[in-house]
Amino acid sequence: MKTWIRFRNAHGQTGFGVLENHRITQYDGEMFGTATPGAKLLSREDVTLLSPCVPTKVVALWNNFHALSEKLGKAAPSHPLFLIKPPTSVIGHGEPIQRPKAYNGKIAYEGELAIVIGKRCSNVSAEEADDYIFGYSCINDVTAAELLNEDPNFAQWCRSKGFDTFSCIGPAIQRDFDWRNAHVITRLDGVERQNYPLSDMIFSPAQQVSLISQDMTLEPGDVIACGTSVGVGSIKDGATVEVSIGGIGVLSNVLAGGV
Known part of the structure; x- marks a missing residue:
């Protein structure tokens, strides 16, 4: 392993x-x-x-867990719902999350499983998809929450999640990982805020890779953030967020103040 x-x-x-x-x-x-x-x-x-990979893009899913879908009163999607985060948003374990200079509002954490693509991937079947997965890591999909619906005419998913340092990935890539028996645990200053089973995913990793590869080509090192479940909350300046997945490790980052 x-x-x-x-x-x-x-x-x-x-x-x-x-x-x-x-x-x-x-x-x-x-x-x-x-x-x-x-x-x-x-x-x-x-x-x-450092971040264990240098993706050309981070594909971040929304509404991919049954428990959160039920809490939100949303129907399970028929295709992964996702946004794109730029490579400039990526940092590694121990690097600070920087509060955007012009934003003083709520910043939220989302502890998630990250899929790391191992080879160029386009229009692959679900049965083939595991061959394109290099391994798995932890990701904190950070959000400037008050920007998401700042303009009532257009939900700003990419803007609110695409700031520099808003994709924390690490500490490592685990090649042989049994996601079906693992939990994502997120702690804020040592207090557990999320603890959910990955087996509750609506779309499995193989299904995600297959379906997303039908929408765009995935390159080696690209990351799919599998979405989060219940327990998302805000981070105060100076607070430490730890995303832990048994078999992968602990990703830890501090929210710094404005730059």
Whole structure:
């Protein structure tokens, strides 16, 4: 079971490799192409974790859990409902979420499972889709909540969720992950706010990849945020959000003040 990470070393150089027992085997090549283990071993304590992938886009789902759908009084969708978040929104474990300079309103967390695409993917079937999934990570899909319906004529999903640092991904990509038996747990300053089973998803990861690949080409390293369930709440400046999924790890980020 390989745990893949990206990192920056003490000399400012970036790399990637496999983490095991606090030791990193650095790899050569490309994570989503030909990757071969090198001779270099590093200590986890000697590097800074980065986002484990560099997506061209983050596809973020809405209304993909039965429990939240029932709470909202919404019918289960027949096709994944999603928005696109830009690559500039992506940060890794331990990096601060920056409050947008011109926004003083509510900022919300959403702890979710992230699917990481491993190879170019277009019009694949649900039966083929697992072959295109490189692995899984944690994501905090951050939202400037008061911007979403600021203009009553147009819901601003991309604007409210697309700010720099609003897609926190990490700490690692887990290749062999049984999502059916896992829970997403979100803690705010150590207090549990979300705890929901991934088995409650309306669209499974394979179904998401298949159906979204019929709408757009997914590139290696792209991320699908699987949507969240009940328990979404606001983050105060200086608060720490932890998204934990057993078998993957804990993603932790602090909301900083205005830049």
